[in-house]
Amino acid sequence: MLRIAVQSKGRLFEETMALLQEADIKISTSKRILLVQSSNFPIEVLFLRDDDIPQSVAGGVADLGIVGENEFVERKEDAEVIKRLGFSKCRLSLAIPKDVDYPGLSWFEGRKIATSYPGILKDFMDRNGIHSDIHVITGSVEIAPGISLADAIFDIVSSGSTLVSNSLKEVEVVMKSEALLIGNKNMSEEKKEILNELLFRIEAVKAAEDKKYVLMNAPTERLKEIIEVLPGMKSPTVMPLAQEGWSSVHTVLDEKRFWEIIGKLKALGAEGILVLPIEKMIL
Template sequence: MLRIAVQSKGRLYEDTMALLAEADIKITPSKRTLLVQADNFPLEVLYLRDDDIPQSVASGVADIGVVGENEFIEKQEDADIISRLGFSKCRLSLAIPKHIDYQGLQWFDGKKVATSYPNILRKFMNDNHIHANIHVITGSVEISPGIGLADAIFDIVSSGSTLVHNNLREVEVVLKSEALLIGNKQMSQENKGILDEVLFRFEAVRSAQDKKYVMMNAPRARVQDIINVLPGIKSPTIIPLADPNWCSIHTVLDEKRFWEIIGKLKELEAQGILVTPIEKMIL
């Protein structure tokens, strides 16, 4: 049985549970149970605080865990990074009161900085030869300058709305973070086999993200021109139609270039363009 440590609440919890569901690993949520077994897969979920996950994986309490890169780097636990999951993205930044005329990192010399990430901040300051007074605080870091507890803060930033609400502005991005899948270095061979299947499913889900399956009818005389503008994974599928002068073309498009390419297809006389989302994609 493979055990995965997951944050017990918050955005990382929601994104992780959504990924497991899309990988067809069915977990019945329970507010009272910290350890829940999947209904249809040899995996159990251990719900923990986010800052406890690196240690639980490093010590073998859990085989794998989903944790923010910021927490993993801060805790400095001895575990492997198995995969970058691409969700729950944020950044660790330095922020100061918005009225201050900021001229550069030297401003922080001798200043008191409140943070829940002292190890990351200390390394950054040392690397840049800045002598700041690091004040460790848990929770509500952003209010520190407003109540006179610190001159600045070092904290997680997503949209930046919390900073604005507290009359702060972001001045330096120190670390960009996303969800990581980490693993115990001494994982059993049996659980490594289960993990391989989990990774296979995760990759199938991630490969389908931001992709669209596109079908269209086109004059046979324009097929090669249409193929030339399609950046599909491989050669598109060409299907003959009842009318010998027409055929159906099927391909996969990246959503980022979708409208650009659709416009070109219309210029090349493609008709009846049908677009559907992709749930999974096996490469």
């Protein structure tokens, strides 16, 4: 049985549970139970604070973990990055009061910076030859300059609205982050086999993300032009309709290019276009 450490609540929790669910791994969650076995897959889920996930994976308390890259890099624990998961995207940035002129990194020389990521910040400042005074706080970092606790902050930014609400401006992006699947470096062969099955399922879920299955009726005489417009996995499926001169065309479309392609298909005479979600895709 594999043990995976995931965040018990917070920004990573929902998407982590959704990923396991889409991979058809059933986990019943209840606030008080911190170790739960799946009823249909050889895995158990250990619910932890995200701060503790890198260490539990490096030390072998858990075999796998899902954690933000920011937290993983900060902790400097010896575990392996198995897969970048593409959710909980954010960045770690330096921000200063919005009315202060910013001449460049030298501004931070001798300044006090509040952060929950002292390791990443110190490495960045050392690389750039800047000496600053790093003040560690575990939450509500953005408030620090407003209450004269620090001159600047170094924290997570996503939409930037927390910075705006606290009259701060982002001046340097130090790293980008997303959720990672990390693993213990000494997993047994049996555990690696279960991990491979898990990865196979995760990849099928990820491949289907942002993809749609599209069916349409098309005039047979325009099929050649219609097929040229469609990217598809290999080539579209084409079947004759009962009505003479018409065909049914089935294909997979990328959501990003969806409207552009649909527009072209309509112009070529396609009609009765149906768009269906795809649950999984095995490439």
